[in-house]
Amino acid sequence: MNETAHLAQTIWDSATPITRGDLADRYLRQFGVTSDDISDQLRFHPRLEYFQRFGRHPFSRGTMPALVAAIHDDDYRLVSLHRIYLGPTRFGPVALAQKRLTRLQPGNALRLGKPEAELVITIDLESAVAVRRYLQSPTWAVLEPRALLDLAIPDSVRYLDILAADDSDADFRSQAAAYSLAQRFHQTRRDRQVRVHIPPHPGQTWSDVWRMRSSAHHLARISQSHSSTFDRRMK
Numbered sequence: 001m002n003e004t005a006h007l008a009q010t011i012w013d014s015a016t017p018i019t020r021g022d023l024a025d026r027y028l029r030q031f032g033v034t035s036d037d038i039s040d041q042l043r044f045h046p047r048l049e050y051f052q053r054f055g056r057h058p059f060s061r062g063t064m065p066a067l068v069a070a071i072h073d074d075d076y077r078l079v080s081l082h083r084i085y086l087g088p089t090r091f092g093p094v095a096l097a098q099k100r101l102t103r104l105q106p107g108n109a110l111r112l113g114k115p116e117a118e119l120v121i122t123i124d125l126e127s128a129v130a131v132r133r134y135l136q137s138p139t140w141a142v143l144e145p146r147a148l149l150d151l152a153i154p155d156s157v158r159y160l161d162i163l164a165a166d167d168s169d170a171d172f173r174s175q176a177a178a179y180s181l182a183q184r185f186h187q188t189r190r191d192r193q194v195r196v197h198i199p200p201h202p203g204q205t206w207s208d209v210w211r212m213r214s215s216a217h218h219l220a221r222i223s224q225s226h227s228s229t230f231d232r233r234m235k
Contacts, residue, residue, distance in 0.1 A: 004080055004101050005078060008070075008071075008079065008080050008101055009078055011045065011048065011068065012043065012068065012070060012078065012081065015043035015048075016043060016044055016045075016046075017043060017044075018035060018043060018044045019044075020034075020035040022044050022046075023044065023046075023067075023086045023088065024042070024043075024067040024086065024093075025038070025044075026093050027086055027093040027095070028042075028067070028129055029092075030092060030211065031126050031127075031129055031133075031207050031210050031211070032130050032133050033129045033130065033133045037133050039112045039113070039132070041069060041070045041110060041111065041112055042068070042069050042070075042129070043068045043069075043070075044066075044068070045083075046065050047063040047064070047065070048064060048065070048066040048068070048085070049062070049063050050062060050064045050066075050085055050097070064086070065085070065086050065087075066083045066084060066085045067084040067086060068081055068082075068083055068084075069081065069083075069084075069110050069125055070110065071100070071104070071109065071110055071143075072109065072111050073105070073108055074107045074152055079105070079108055080102055081100065082098070082099075082100050082110060082125060082143055083101075084098050084125070085097045085098075100143065104142075104143060104144065104147055106150035106151075107151060107152055108147065109142050109143070109147065109151065110125060110128060110140060110141040110143065111138075111140050112128055112129070112138065112139045112140065113132070113137075113138030113139065115154055115156065116138075116156050116157075117157065117158045118138065118157065118160075118161075119137070119138055119140065119159070119161070120135060120137050120139040120140070120162075121140050121142065121148070121151070121160070121161070121162045121163065121181075122140070122141050122142075122163045123141065123142060123143065123145060123148075123163070123164065123165055123174055123205065124143065124205055124207060125141045125143065126205070126207035127141070127163060127205050127206035127207040130206065131163060131206055131210075134210075137161075145165075145174040145176075145177040145178075146173075146177060147177075148177040148180065148181045149177055149180055149181065151181060153181075158192050158193065159193050160185055160192065160194040161197060162178045162182055162194065162195070162196045162197065164177070164196060164197070165198075165199065165205045165206075166198050166201060166202050167202075167203070168202045169203050170203075175196075175198060179196055182194045182195075182196050
């Protein structure tokens with residue numbers, strides 16, 4: 001176990017399962033997720049140390065509550081953590097900062113479930129938890145667009161949905177990476193089906209869509225994008 005993986009395991013062991021009413025639970029409720037739906041790959045840390053880099057050196061700014069997500073490699077070994085530092089406001093918890101322990105390596109992802117025939121892939125954690133709750137399908141979050149380029153899809157997967165951000169107001173990086181993965185997946189075996197889904201408005205992620213009144217309409221279109229094998233009862 002390398003130094004980063006050891007640190008990740010130490011922080012993970014000191015975090016606790018998310019429970020009803022804690023700050024992580026209240027944050028995730030914004031995306032339609034309740035404590036009954038939360039994956040065991042997410043935990044809450046009430047006092048996680050927060051570092052800020054000045055020049056080459058990180059300095060501790062004290063401790064803050066944080067949502068902690070496990071990042072695994074292709075063999076489902078814990079290799080890093082994604083941390084969302086949370087702050088309470090009168091309108092509910094907000095994400096003050098999002099940090100990973102280290103730069104992601106090829107194949108690393110937040111894996112909410114082990115896929116069989118179906119898999120949904122998103123960029124950000126918030127989109128992953130919202131879509132997983134709605135579609136009831138294994139969902140992975142790669143956390144940055146470039147990670148899509150090296151992500152290995154299990155051979156068992158026949159139906160792949162890639163939920164990119166609409167970054168047409170910026171550099172199209174998310175959409176380009178999503179279509180690159182879709183092309184690679186389709187070329188590997190032509191009997192498999194893949195769809196790329198883009199939010200309806202520039203600058204949006206699918207977690208933004210979830211919070212819109214039209215979220216059910218757009219997510220229902222995703223669930224119907226494949227054959228009846230992919231259709232499921234909406235929760």
